[in-house]
Amino acid sequence: MGYRFIDHTADIAFEVEGETLADLLKNSADAFNKAFTYPEELSKERVERIEMESDGADYLLLKWLNELLFLFDTEFFAAKEINVEVDEEKFSAKGILKGSTINPELVKVEPKAITLHDFKVEKRNGWYAFVVIDI
DSSP, X not given: OOEEEEOOTTEEEEEEEESSHHHHHHHHHHHHXXXXXXXXXXXXXXXXXXXXXXXXXXXXXXXXXXXXXXXXXXXXXXXXXXXXXXXXXXXXXXXXEEXXXXXXXGOSSOOOXXXXXXXXEEEESEEEEEEEEEO
């Protein structure tokens, strides 16, 4: 599946799946970018590196999305290509994001916050998450 958007009142919500936790983070970044930008308009002229550790998969995804939100909100950076490595035992991630600074006029809607309302991460046959982003 990768990801799919869910109708949600006054917010953006999506389900995301991945075979591995790294896939889940990558697919969540793809969903984030699709929700707020036009990915086909992005280039790969800029590289951002992000690293994080957490106490569990849920907080790792939350930190990951908050980092994407920070880059988007403060620098209008969005990634076209995402490479991520995850240590599933230590719940740590290293990401290389290749993207560009986007023209603010091409932002579909501005995200405000990744909410904890209905937020969940589960290990099923692979990984699953439900994410709500306040707009």
